[in-house]
Amino acid sequence: MTEVKALIITIGDELLIGQVIDTNSAWIAQQLNQIGIAVVERRSVGDSREQILAVLKEAETIAPIVLITGGLGPTADDITKPVMCEYFGGSMVMHEPTLAHITRIFEEILKKPMIERNRQQALVPSSCTVLMNEKGTAPGMMFEKNNTIYISMPGVPTEMKWLMQQHVLPMLPKKYELGAFLHKTLLTAGIGESFLAEEIESVETALPNNCKLAYLPNYGMVRLRLSVYDKNHAAAESLLNNWFNKLKTAVMPYLVADEDIPIYIALTRLLQSKNATVSTAESCTGGYMAHLLTSQPGSSASFKGSIIAYDNEVKHSELGVSYEVLQEHGAVSQPVVEQMAKAVREKMKTTYSIAVSGIMGPDGGTEEKPVGTVWMAVASENKCVSKKVQLRYNRQLNIEATANQAIHMLQRLIVDNPS
Amino acid sequence: MTEVKALIITIGDELLIGQVIDTNSAWIAQQLNQIGIAVVERRSVGDSREQILAVLKEAETIAPIVLITGGLGPTADDITKPVMCEYFGGSMVMHEPTLAHITRIFEEILKKPMIERNRQQALVPSSCTVLMNEKGTAPGMMFEKNNTIYISMPGVPTEMKWLMQQHVLPMLPKKYELGAFLHKTLLTAGIGESFLAEEIESVETALPNNCKLAYLPNYGMVRLRLSVYDKNHAAAESLLNNWFNKLKTAVMPYLVADEDIPIYIALTRLLQSKNATVSTAESCTGGYMAHLLTSQPGSSASFKGSIIAYDNEVKHSELGVSYEVLQEHGAVSQPVVEQMAKAVREKMKTTYSIAVSGIMGPDGGTEEKPVGTVWMAVASENKCVSKKVQLRYNRQLNIEATANQAIHMLQRLIVDNPS
Structure with missing residues (x-):
């Protein structure tokens, strides 16, 4: 693949001491993929002049686009801006449209006096092209050096996403000849990763070179992601659809959804397609x-509502579970x-x-009902099915x-009992 | 800081196309920090022989410990294992204890026949020391090359965490002279980042060189993290406590917690310290x-329970909200x-x-009540306080x-009305 x-x-x-989880990278990667740009590497460095300078310098050897x-x-x-100025050259200058924007935020929205610290957010290196950030006070910046484009955005997810959608994603296809890098995902349940691999082995081994299959297991479910790259969009699409259908046929008994959605969205869509509603009773x-x-x-x-009956008293008063049954x-x-x-x-109605009731741990287990014991039930007008499962993870x-x-x-109940 | x-x-x-969010790195970084090891960089690469070889080679120039x-x-x-064998030398050999462990998992827990694919998980490069993985089928591996230790673990979080806790974290302090790299965090609410910076400026500018302060804003709350490094653990602790107390005094009017916990844990602890209970009514x-x-x-x-009244009918039937009030x-x-x-x-009881009721978006807003309009109320035996807020984020x-x-x-209500 040569995208x-x-x-x-x-x-x-905060990323290096593990205080926050980096969700920005995953989002950016998804967006770039959709326009045919492949993220080949991700790096996180600290708020350190030396580390930032080193990674900026090395970046041009890795990829022509650096976000x-x-x-x-x-x-x-927050030292990124002065370090960028040092690396890309020029001096720090006031960006008047950003200053006007920040001033307006303080006057009209925050209704607070603006302080020097806020004013300084409108300072940018003279070597950059400013990407106006209407969602916040820190401007986006674009630099070019040695045929590499560097785009710097704030880390606040809403601001970063706005800058990507307004400025970066529309601009990149104009600068580069982008091929098509397409993915489709199947969600399966009820079969482990290695057994699923056996089921689809004949399809997997026959995949052409520019098709790639990945297994993404996740606590009882496995997602299968098929990726295709081709210079030509239509060719990529047709190749992907062709092999995706073969895969889908091979996993049919375990299929939950033929797109990359979590199971609760699959259920919501199924319910809405039948004009049906659901409620939950959760312990x-x-x-x-x-x-x-x-x-x-x-x-x-x-979705109409739920009774969260964490306490047994609530199971009794709100859901009519008798004290005798609870006792016995x-x-x-x-x-x-x-x-x-x-x-x-x-x-x-x-x-x-x-409905679910179980012992999530780490405490509360007994010999007879160890941590991870869960009873679950689903009900329709004339059916109520229940089962016990034994989980072995941590509480969360x-x-x-x-x-x-x-x-x-519930999804199986609905699919197996079409009305 | 020279830790x-x-x-x-x-x-x-899956990390490069953004299909999964990397939570492992944050967890690993936290654990290493606690034993005085500083993560200086994080890198993510694809399932590609060239990329894995390149990052393994460069790793030794970055840090002596590579996880x-x-x-x-x-x-x-999943090609990491053969690529490691290529880079570190040796040949693939069967690790008998791992094979016995996998066999036992299939016989006793999964109760399924084991296939060749599962057997191969017990193959390891002869150049590695195996770290037995009792939580799964993929063994951990440790390599040494050019004074650098490389530890390879599966990506499944429960397995990685078990290997870290059983093998890696106990081993590292024996191999390295670790100083102390300590952090403490304050959680504040009700003041923006730049105004908070003004409040604590005199403390911040007086911080010694081996103390570092970071601001972590998050939707109406700001966490302040103070970090200290010193070769001597007692010296680090005393320095940290000294400056942490100064910071805490400076932010007292906005303080929610003097440790790194989310606000719902702060509330749970406050309730439990008073033997008090809470319920929620959520739309x-x-x-x-x-x-x-x-x-x-x-x-x-x-926590006793909740009524989730998403539908107005449920607000009426379960929470006694009259149709007239809903109408008016x-x-x-x-x-x-x-x-x-x-x-x-x-x-x-x-x-x-x-209780909360609001419009989360993206649809459902009106001129009078735009998306982001939320009414919230908290109640005690003789008090019920409510307020309206206007949010401007996305639905989630x-x-x-x-x-x-x-x-x-609710936290403010309890703190301001001590009984």
Whole structure:
């Protein structure tokens, strides 16, 4: 694959001590891929003059396009701008349109007096082309040196994304002849990575050189990503579709979605295609399923509400689980989740419901019900199905895995019982 | 600062096309920092022989400790192991303890026949020292070359973390003379980054050379991180505590927590210190507040449950919001959130409650109530306080910011009304 290459550099001590997780790089890489630019490497360096100078210098040997985020704030630890000025030459000058923009933000939106520190955010190296940042106070900057383009953006995700969408992504296709670098993803569930590999071996070994297959396992689900590069967009698309369909046929028994979406979006779409609705009754997931099912715009068409019954008293008062059942079977049991699923479905007047109760850990396990024991149930008007699973992750991943598996369970119920 | 340095390398095409977010690096960096090793750079490269060879070669010029994750799975796209064998020398040999371990996993846990692909996971370069991976099928490997240690681990977070904790973190202090690289963090709310910088300017400018201050803004909150390096652990600790206390005094009016915890953990601790409990009634956050408040072990001591009333019908049936009020004021209004807060607190029999209703976007806004309009209320036995905020982020960040601000609002209510 010989597409146009890019390097992503993220600057900030917080990335090197692990205080923040770098989500910017993944987003930037996705966007570049969609216009046929391949990120070949990512580097993170600290707020250090020497490190920033070294990575700027080496960048031109890696890729002709260099995207940089971070280190542009108003405080003393943000040194990227003066270091850029040192590397690319020129002197620091006031960028009047940015100054006017910052002044307006303070006067009209923040309604606070502006201080010298804010004014200085409008200073830029005279060697750069400014990319106006209407979403914040730190301007984007573009430099060129030795046939390499360097674009520096603030690390605040909303500002970086705005600059990418307004300035960078429209500009790059005009500067470079971009081929097509296309991907499609299948989401599978219910089969492990190595067994899935056996199922699709004949397709995988027959893939042409400019097609690449990747396995992305994730707690009981595996995503399969097929990538194609070709100078010609139509050729790439046709090649990708051809092999994608072969793959899809090979994994059909395990297929959840034929696009790169999480399972809760697959469920939401399935529900909305049937004008159906869902509610949840959650103990151990503590609202996480409801959060997933309301994370997309338009969720209110399929999601009505939830009872989060973390406490047994709430399971009784809000979901009608009897004290006798709680006493006899415990909160993590088949009769409890089935009652929870039926009760919330009736209360919220929804087509379907999901209920879970389990022990997420690290404490609370017993010999009989160790940490990771989860009962889950899904209900429709005339069916209520339940099962027990045994998870082996940490608390956070147990919560995620429980939500994913319970959502998958409802998806299977709907698919297997077409009305 | 002249501490022992490390480089983190993550391998995988999925990182370069942005399909997964790299959370491993942040975790590894945190762990290394705690034992006095400073990560000076992070690099991500693709599943490509040339790229992996290049970064392995350059690594020795960057740091004496190189931690590598990813590319060790059982499928064809995982090529790290043969490339390591090529770079460090030797041939691929069967590691019998790993083979026995994999065989046991298949026989006892997965209860599936083992295939050749799984058997091959026990092959390792003869030039490595194997780090047994009891959490999975891909072994960890350690190599030495030109006074540099290379440690290769699988990319699955639970397996990588186990290898770090069992093998790597106990070993490194024995090999290197590690000084102390210490950090402490303050969480503030209610003041912007540049104004906070003015408040603490006299402290910041007086900081000694081996003390470093960083600002980490995050949607209405700013974390201040103070870092200190010293060869001597006691000296580092005393220096850090001394300056940390000065900083803390300077930011007192805005202080939420004097450690690096999110605000929902600060609230949970505050509640538990008072033997108090909380419930939530959520419309626009769709269960996200409940999720945050149940994310920590032991949450059940302070969190009882929630009503997620996404649909107006549920606000009426479960929280007693009258149709007249909904009609007259709309779902996003002061009387609605106050009723929600009062009703859920009574239903769940909790000391406090939090309620929110808003328009998270991108659709659903009106002239009078644009996207980002949120009403929030917090209630105690004899007080119910509410306020309106106007957010300007995207849907996901609006949900996060709403949850954080509403949780902060309850924290203020409790702190300002000591019982």
